[in-house]
Structures are given as structure tokens and as C-alpha cells.
Amino acid sequence: MAANSLFEQFTQQEQWEDKHQLGLQLISQGSLSNEQTLDVYMQLADLALEKDLFSKAIENYQKVELSTSFDTNPERFFRAIKMQGVTYYYQGLMQQALIAYLKAIPFAEKMPDPLAKANLMSNIGLAYFDMFNLNQALNYYKQAKDIYEQHGSEQDKADILHNIAGIYIRLSSYEVALEMYRETLNIFQSLGDMDGVAQSYGNMGVAYSELGQYQLSLHYYQRALRYYQETNNAYFLSSRHGNIANVYLRTGDLELALSHAEKAIEFAKKIDNKALELAGVLSQAKIELLQNKLTKAESTLTTSVQMAKEYKDDLRVQDGMGMMALIKAGQGDFATAVANFDKFVRSFNSVQNAKLLKSMGELQSQIQATQLNQEIIELKQRQQVQDLEMSKQRQLGIMLFILFVMLVVTGITVYRRSIEKGAKEQLSLMVAKRTKELEETAEKLRRANEIKSQFLANISHEIRTPLTAILGQTDNLINGYYKPEHLNDELAVIQKQSDHLKELINDVLDISKIEANKLELSLKEGDLVRLLTDVHSMLSGQAKDKGLNFAFHNELGEQYYSLLDFTRIKQILINLCANAIKFTNQGEVELKVSRVEQGVWFYVTDTGIGMNAEQLKQIFDCFSQGDNSISRRFGGTGLGLSLSQQLAMMMGGYISVESELNQGSVFSFYLPCKEYIPSSDIIEPAKLEQHAANGLSGKVLLAEDHPDNRRLISRYLESMGLEVIAVENGEQAVEQCLKEFPDVVLLDIQMPVLDGLSALKLLHECGFTQPVYALTANAISHEIDGYLQAGFTGYLAKPIDKKVFYTQLAKHCKKDAVTIKSQHDMSDLVASFIASFEHESALIQQHFAADKYFDLQQDAHRIGGAAKMFALDEVAVSAMALESALKQQKLSDLTSLVAQLLEQLHCAAVSQNNSISPS
Numbered sequence: 001m002a003a004n005s006l007f008e009q010f011t012q013q014e015q016w017e018d019k020h021q022l023g024l025q026l027i028s029q030g031s032l033s034n035e036q037t038l039d040v041y042m043q044l045a046d047l048a049l050e051k052d053l054f055s056k057a058i059e060n061y062q063k064v065e066l067s068t069s070f071d072t073n074p075e076r077f078f079r080a081i082k083m084q085g086v087t088y089y090y091q092g093l094m095q096q097a098l099i100a101y102l103k104a105i106p107f108a109e110k111m112p113d114p115l116a117k118a119n120l121m122s123n124i125g126l127a128y129f130d131m132f133n134l135n136q137a138l139n140y141y142k143q144a145k146d147i148y149e150q151h152g153s154e155q156d157k158a159d160i161l162h163n164i165a166g167i168y169i170r171l172s173s174y175e176v177a178l179e180m181y182r183e184t185l186n187i188f189q190s191l192g193d194m195d196g197v198a199q200s201y202g203n204m205g206v207a208y209s210e211l212g213q214y215q216l217s218l219h220y221y222q223r224a225l226r227y228y229q230e231t232n233n234a235y236f237l238s239s240r241h242g243n244i245a246n247v248y249l250r251t252g253d254l255e256l257a258l259s260h261a262e263k264a265i266e267f268a269k270k271i272d273n274k275a276l277e278l279a280g281v282l283s284q285a286k287i288e289l290l291q292n293k294l295t296k297a298e299s300t301l302t303t304s305v306q307m308a309k310e311y312k313d314d315l316r317v318q319d320g321m322g323m324m325a326l327i328k329a330g331q332g333d334f335a336t337a338v339a340n341f342d343k344f345v346r347s348f349n350s351v352q353n354a355k356l357l358k359s360m361g362e363l364q365s366q367i368q369a370t371q372l373n374q375e376i377i378e379l380k381q382r383q384q385v386q387d388l389e390m391s392k393q394r395q396l397g398i399m400l401f402i403l404f405v406m407l408v409v410t411g412i413t414v415y416r417r418s419i420e421k422g423a424k425e426q427l428s429l430m431v432a433k434r435t436k437e438l439e440e441t442a443e444k445l446r447r448a449n450e451i452k453s454q455f456l457a458n459i460s461h462e463i464r465t466p467l468t469a470i471l472g473q474t475d476n477l478i479n480g481y482y483k484p485e486h487l488n489d490e491l492a493v494i495q496k497q498s499d500h501l502k503e504l505i506n507d508v509l510d511i512s513k514i515e516a517n518k519l520e521l522s523l524k525e526g527d528l529v530r531l532l533t534d535v536h537s538m539l540s541g542q543a544k545d546k547g548l549n550f551a552f553h554n555e556l557g558e559q560y561y562s563l564l565d566f567t568r569i570k571q572i573l574i575n576l577c578a579n580a581i582k583f584t585n586q587g588e589v590e591l592k593v594s595r596v597e598q599g600v601w602f603y604v605t606d607t608g609i610g611m612n613a614e615q616l617k618q619i620f621d622c623f624s625q626g627d628n629s630i631s632r633r634f635g636g637t638g639l640g641l642s643l644s645q646q647l648a649m650m651m652g653g654y655i656s657v658e659s660e661l662n663q664g665s666v667f668s669f670y671l672p673c674k675e676y677i678p679s680s681d682i683i684e685p686a687k688l689e690q691h692a693a694n695g696l697s698g699k700v701l702l703a704e705d706h707p708d709n710r711r712l713i714s715r716y717l718e719s720m721g722l723e724v725i726a727v728e729n730g731e732q733a734v735e736q737c738l739k740e741f742p743d744v745v746l747l748d749i750q751m752p753v754l755d756g757l758s759a760l761k762l763l764h765e766c767g768f769t770q771p772v773y774a775l776t777a778n779a780i781s782h783e784i785d786g787y788l789q790a791g792f793t794g795y796l797a798k799p800i801d802k803k804v805f806y807t808q809l810a811k812h813c814k815k816d817a818v819t820i821k822s823q824h825d826m827s828d829l830v831a832s833f834i835a836s837f838e839h840e841s842a843l844i845q846q847h848f849a850a851d852k853y854f855d856l857q858q859d860a861h862r863i864g865g866a867a868k869m870f871a872l873d874e875v876a877v878s879a880m881a882l883e884s885a886l887k888q889q890k891l892s893d894l895t896s897l898v899a900q901l902l903e904q905l906h907c908a909a910v911s912q913n914n915s916i917s918p919s
Contacts, residue, residue, distance in 0.1 A: 007036060011043065016051050020044060038064055038076055045083065052234060052271040054091045058084055070107050078107040082120060089127060090235055092268075092275030097127045115156070118147035122160055129166055130275065138167050158187040158196065166203060174207040181207070198227035202240055209247050217247050238267035238276040245283045249290070252522070258287045278307045282316055285323060294330045301327065334467055470494050521565040521650060525676060528560040528569075528600070532593055535573045543581050549588035550581070556593055556600065561678040568647045569671065572655075575640040576604040576667045584608030587664070599653070599672040607664040611657075619657060620645045644669075695721035696806075698743035698813035702726045703733035703759070704775065705751040706866045708833035713746070713775075713800065720806070722813065730754030734762050742770065744812045746796065749776040749787070750861055757790055764791055771812050777865045799868045830870050837905040848898050857886040860901070878904045 010026060013019040023040045026032055032040065045060035064080035085100030101124045108117040125140035141164050148156040165180035181204045188196035205220035221244050228236040242264035248257035264280035281304040288297035305320035321343045328336040473494045476482055482490050536552040543550035573591070580589045587607030594601050611619065620641050645655050652672045659665035700722050704710040707728070714724045725740055727733050730747065731754040737745060745763075747756040754762070760772055771793035774784075784795050794808055840863055847856040864879030878901040885893050 007032070007040075010040065014047070016047055016053065016056075019047055020056075034067070035073075038067055038073065041067065042076065042080070045080075049083070049087055049090070052090075054087050054272055057087045061087065070110070074107070074111065078104060078111060078116065081107065082123070085123060085127075089123070089130075090271065090273065092273040092277070094127050094131050094275070098124065098131075101127065114147050114151045118144045118152065118156070121147070122163060125163060129163070129170070132170070134167055134170055138164070141167070154187060155191055155193065155196075158184045158191070158193075162196065162200065162203070169203065169207055169210070172210070174211050178204060178207050194227060195231075198224045198236070201227075202236070202243065205240075205243060205247075209243070209250075214247050214251050218244065221247065234267045234271045235273060235276070238264045238271070238273065238280065241267065242276065242279050242283060245280070245287070249283065249287055252290075254287050254291050258284065258291075261287060274307065274310075278304060278316060281307065282319065289323060289327055289330075292330070294327050298324070298327050298331075332467075470498060521568065523563050523565055525561060525563055525678065526566045527678070528562055528564070528566075528593075528673075529554060529556055529558065531566055531570055532573070532591070535570060535577060536591060538574070539577050539581060542578070543589060546581065546584070547586070548581060548584055550577075551588060551590045553590065553592040556595055559678070560595070560600070561676045562673045563676060564671075564673055565651065568651065572644040572647055572669060573602060573604075575644045576602075576655075576669065579640060580604050580606035580608065580665070580667070584664070595675075599670060599674075602669040602671070604667045604669075605664065606666075610661045610663045610665055611659040612661045616657060616659060620655070696809060696813040696815060697721050699723045699725065699740065700809070700813075701733060701736055701740065701742040701745045702775075703728070703730060703746065703751060703756070704748045705729060706862055708836070708870070709798075709866050711832070712870070716800065716802070716805070717809075720809070722809070728752075730756060730759030730762075733759050734766070737763055737768055737770070738766060744809060745770060745772040746775045747772060747792075749774055750858070757787075760791055773808065777868060798865055799871070830872075833866055833870055834872075834908055837909045841902055841905050844898060844902060848894070853886055853891075856898075857883055860886065863901070863905075872908055875901075875904045875908055 006022065006026060006029075010019060010022040013022060023044050026040055027037065041060045041063045045057045045064065048054070048056035048060060061080045061084045064076060065084075068077050068080075070077045081100060081104040085097045085104065088094075088097035088100060101120060104120055105117075108120045111117065121140045121144035125137045125144065128134075128137035128140065141160060145157075145160045145164070148160050152160075161180055162184040165177045165184065168174070168177035168180065181200050185197060185200040185204075188194075188200060201220045202224035205217045205224065208214075208220065209217035221240055225237070225240045225244070228240060241260045245257045245260035245264060248254070248260065261280050261283040265277055265284065268274075268276035268280055281300060285297050285301035285304055288294075288300055291297075301320055301323055305317055305324075308316040308320060325338070328334070473490055477490060532552065532554065536550065540550050577589065577591055584606045585608065589607075590603070590605040592603040592605070594603075641655075648655050648669060648671070653670045655667060655669045657665060657667050700717055702710065702713055702717065702724055704713060704726070705728050710726050710728065714726050717724045725736050725742060727736055729751045733745065733747060734754070736742075747759055749756040751759075756774060756776070763772065772791075774787040774792045774795045775798065776787075776795075777798045787795055796805060796808060840859065844856065844859050847853075847859060860879045860883035864876050864883060867873075867876035867879060878897070882894075882897040882901050885891075885897055
């Protein structure tokens, strides 16, 4: 009776820990029937899957499988194997999921309900789909669809139609996919299936994103996201945050993209889904690359590539190689960049070769099948002859009939031979035709390979040229091979070559973006005349150095405001003018602009080397120049004009050229646009708001553990007229807040006894409602978000920005007529702080010798924060480096970092003592 009561209590329990304990207790008693034992394991497995405890779910499903068989309990045995596959799928482990699903197929075929097999086929299709094996995915989807058509409900039919639409997205048939999703959306809505509706919204977002309709894409992603936030579905929350991050990445909203990528990773880790975590980490690396955070991007990308290799995601490994090449180029490590680029090319070629080999294998199979059919025909013919001979022996008395049969057979044979002869001739023609096609394809591939090789040679030369100058000048500077008065000239050379190198890399990146349909225009109002003046001014020096006259003829007037992507227009004009100057050795270059009814024309005319008809045909081809000798004589990658033409076409315009060999060239750039009346904010920019000079009145509580910091901030607050209550830890802060009830509270985050976050929580529990600001040197964006989510009113960084400090305090304190002192004498506070260095050094050595790493981290944090406040940069950098190493458990660097910090403390103390004059 007690066992039955405990079993009923177990069945009703919905909390994992409690249900797990009750289950273990029931199993250990040994009083359950076999059916009840299976029920306990199955309920534990289902609840673990619902709570995203995947390893626990797998463990209990496997116990069900081992505790029964298909003969004794077919339904539970089959479900235990199938649900292992479902659990692996949600964990992002597709290979393991397929193994479980394929193991369940023979049992599904024996199940009385045909829908069991259909559901399993659909699940297998989903797994193959996520592994980018579209042929297999479509095969299993079709098997499921055939069963659903006969036995399934409207819900089943909508689900499989929804899955098949995903195939069309992968095949880039986005319009077809959208039509199917609209159909499934109507069915899901009529059925009240909100989960299906949300999935349709999410996949419609994918389709619109690939079509470049980003606003529509975000609209559907966010509708799906709202539903998953309500249901707290971590799997789809991770997936949709990742989708939104990629859209913002394409639109250039990098901060928003990074925020969503971090959330995608967070939710993926929450459910331990490796595939989603990998996608989020790769997106984060791309964002950091675009933010020019190259070191961080390299670290993140390395993590993502390691994960991709671990989970055998070859496509993302290949993407990682390409991105690493860009990162290394941006860092100036061009040898590694080229090595990574070569790996990327080899990997890409390997994939293409694999596809070609597969096609060749299929062709070979067809040829072998044809040969086999021919052998079968010949075998049948021999069999017929044998039958005739046996018939002749058995029917010796019917000679006339045998003779007739032989004549018929002879006629058929002759007829067959004539057919075979015709077939052989036709086959010879087909082979000759196919051979010619293969030769033409090989020739095209050879030419493409030559173009690629030439481009690689050009880009290698172009990168090495400025790099050689940069490294040479740097080496001269390091070794002192210059006169001090020539320093600016030496640095100017490095800057000029660095700018040239950046332009080369930007051209390659822009071409890649255009070909991937990921480059977007950024329209804004501006003055076209001013842009042209900038271009002329920028390149006049280059023309003058070559002894050329660079003329500018403006027929637009003094101003011409329009809504355009001025960055891209400037890029095009610089390309055209710089090319004209580069290929002109004497004479002049002219930039002319004139208006027409629907836009403006730009003309770039030069008296340079010109081009012949053959060169004009390929002038706008990617990686092409007039001929290879041009690259050797004048330099260049062959990207500039191709990129310019594609940018012009994106803006609705085009570039044309007229040229004669040795007579010069005229490049004409048409840009459709409309003249606008300029906005007031363009003509007269708003003046910056002056820092307030009036003081404040009110009561401020300051909690800061470092005494010198506390005195410094208190002095500044008092200079504004504020009453300051200064305490040294969170516990004292809570006590004084409840006693004095100040107007504003400033809480340091890391304090002894009670830290800032704990103090804030305790204040809120006590009903304290006054504004509380986080006062800390931790200025990392996700940490700031954490402070605001914890309930802080705002955030104030250390060292103090006085304007920001005043602005925030003025929101909560009354303004007074007292004038703030603009300067504060901090010499006594600096001296006091430096005087504490001897004590701080002793503490550091004591904690380091005793391996008290937490205490050592607190020492470094305390010194680093105060050093930043007092502008002791060397001490601050050393302390923060030690703190960072301790946080990341990098103990191998500890000895050198501790020695470095002690040395900086000693040097600062010695410097302070030397600056004091003897009495």
C-alpha cells in the first residue's frame, strides 16, 4: 500500500530533482512490477527531456530499452529507441541521432500504426537536412508524405509540407518556399497550433533574409521570438537570436548583432546544443572582425573551428579558414594570411573535386550498367542457340520445321547486327561529342585557373610592395637610421603605405560581399560638390608628384545636396581618378561633373596610355587588366574598375569607357539622383552642450573600499556643494542608507564584507527606492547589462568623467548657484596613494607566496582601479594584467606579472620620493 502511494506521488511530481529522488527510492524498494518500473524510467526520461537535461534523458531511455524487448512491449521498446534519437537531435548531435533513428526503422515497420513509421521518416529527414544532405532528407520526407496522405491528419500534412519547404530554402528557391510556408501558416492557425505558427514565422524570416528583404525578415523573426520567449523554449530562442544576429550583421548594426549572437550562445549552452553554440560562436567571430577587434575575433574563430572539427562540420571549418586569412591580413601577418587563404582554396577545390568525382562515378556506373545489359543480351542469344540445338536433337523427325526456324533466327541475327552497327556508330558520335565538351570544359577550367593564378600573383605582389616599405621604414626607425628632423617624413611613408594596403584589402572584401549579395548601400543626405572637392584635393598631390595637371570642372553649382551613399561614390571616383593618374605619364587628368534631368554625369579624362579594342572588352572583368605587363609596370590587382562598375550598378548607374591606344581614355560614370533641399541639421550643426557650471545640493552616499579613491571622489562631490557620506564596504552602505536616506547612492561593485550587487539586493529587500548607481572600472558591455538587469539605476565608470558624473547626479539633486571648481588639487591624495605602495607590495608578496590567488586578485583589482583614478597608467596596466590572468586561470604567467607589478610600484614610489624637495 505504501509503495502504491509513493508511486502515485511520483507520478504527480513535476520537479526534476524531487521526481528523480522518488524514482530512485521506488526502484531501490524492488516492489514494483516490470510495467511500473518501465513507467518510472519513461516518466523520468520524458521530464528530463522537457527540462533540457539531455544526458539524464538518454540514460533513462536506454534503461527502458534494456529492461524490455519488442516482443514483450513493442510500443515502449520502439519509443525508447526513437526518443534517444530525438534527444540527440535537440542536443545538436546529428550523427548520434541518425544512428538511433536508423536502429528504430525495422521496429517502426512492424508497428500496427503506420504513422509511427511516417513520424520516424520525418525525423530522419530533419537530421539529414541539418547535416546539409538534401538528397537523403528529401527521400525520407517523401516516404513520410506518402503515408501521411493516406493515414495522416491535417496537422501531419502541414508538418511535412513545412519540412519540405525547408529543402527549397536550402536550394535557394525562396519564393517557392515562401508560398509553402504561407500555406502551412494558414493550416497551423486554423488548427490553433501556435508552435507550428512560430516555426513558420521563423522560416519565413530565413527566406526573406536570403532575398535581402531584411525588414520583413526581422519582422517575422521577432514574431517567432516573442512566442518562444513566452514558452521559454531555449532551443528555438538560441536559433532565432542567431538568425537575428546574422540579419543585423548584414545590415551593419554590429552592436545589435553582437548582443543577439551572445544570447544565441547563452541559450545554446543552457541546453548543451553544440550545433547552435557553434553557429553563434561563428557569428560572434564575424562581428568582432567587422568591429576591427582582430585579436578577439581570432580567439573566437579558433574556438569555433575547434568545435566544427569536433562535430565534423566541414562547411564551417572551411568558412573558418577564409575568415582567418582576413583576420591575419588585418593584423599585418600576411604570411599566415596567405597560408590560410591557400588552405581555404584547397578545401574549396577539394569539395568541388569530390562533387566532380561523384558525377564521374555515376557516369561510370551508367557505362557499366550499359555493358552489363549488352552481356545479358549476348547471353540470351547464346541461350537461344543452345535451345535450338537441343530442339534439333529432340526433334530430328521435323527437319523442315527446324530449317524454317533456323532461317528465321538467321534473319533476326542479321537484323540485330545491322541495328548493332547503327548503335555503335551513334555511340561513337556521342563519345566524340562528349569528348569535345570535356575538352572545352577543361580549356575553360585552365583559363580560369590561369586567371586565378595571375590574380594571386598580382595580389601577392601588391601586398608585398607596401609591406616591404612598411617593414623597411620600421626597421630603420628601430635602428635609428634617421635624423630627428626627418621623423615625420619617415612616419608619413609608413602611413601612406599602410593606407594603400588597407585599400587593397577593402577592395577584396567589397568584391566578396558583392558576389555573396551581402553588400548594402548606406544612404544619407550630403553635398556632392563637397565630396568632389575632397576627391580633387586628395589626389592633387599625387598628380603633382608626376608632373601632371589635375583639373576639376564643376557644372553643378556651389552646392548639390542629394540622398546617396557618399562613401561608395567617393570610392568609385577615387578609383577612376587614381587609375587615370597612374596610367598617365605626361599631360593632364580632368574630373568633370554636369547635371542632367535624371541625375549627374562624371567624366574622368586622361592623356595616358589608352587601350585597344581587345583590352576594352575585359576592362571591367574581375582580376583583369589590359595585360599582365600592365600589372608589372603600374601595379594593381585588377579589382578597382570591376568593383566600381558593380557599385555603380547597385546605385542604378553604370560606367562606360572610350579609349584609343596611346591617345588616352575617357571614363563616364552616370549616377541617377535627385537634388534635395538640405536639412537644417546639415547646414547648421547643433552646438555641443556646454558643461554645467552650477553646483548641486543634496546628500550622496559613496561606498568605495579604497581609501584614496574614497577621498578623491568625496572631494569632487563636496566641491559641487553636495553632502557626502563615505563608507568602505557594502554592509556599512546598507546601514547608512536606511539611516540617512540619501538622494543618490554610489556603490563600488567589488568591496569587502558585502559587495555592490549584494548590497543593492539587500537595499531593495528593505524597501529602499532611491537611485543607486554602479561605480566600477568594469566597463565591459555585458557586465554593464548585468548591472542594469540587477536593478542599478545606471552606471558610472572609473576613472571619473566629470561631465558624465555631473550630468547623472544633476538628474536627482537640486541645482545650486554655487560654481563648481574646475580644478582640484590632488597632489596630497596622489602622495597618500603612492605612500601605500610599500604596504601593498608586502601584501602581494605574502599572498603570492601562500598561493592565495583570490586574495591576490583582490589586491590587483584594488590597486588597478585606484591607479586609473590617479592617472598612474603603468601601475594600472600591470595590475589589470595580473587581475585578468588570475580571472582566466593563466597561472603560467603569474610569476612574471607579479614581478612586473612590484617593479612598477617600486618605480612609482622612487619617483615620488625624488620629486619631493629637501627641507
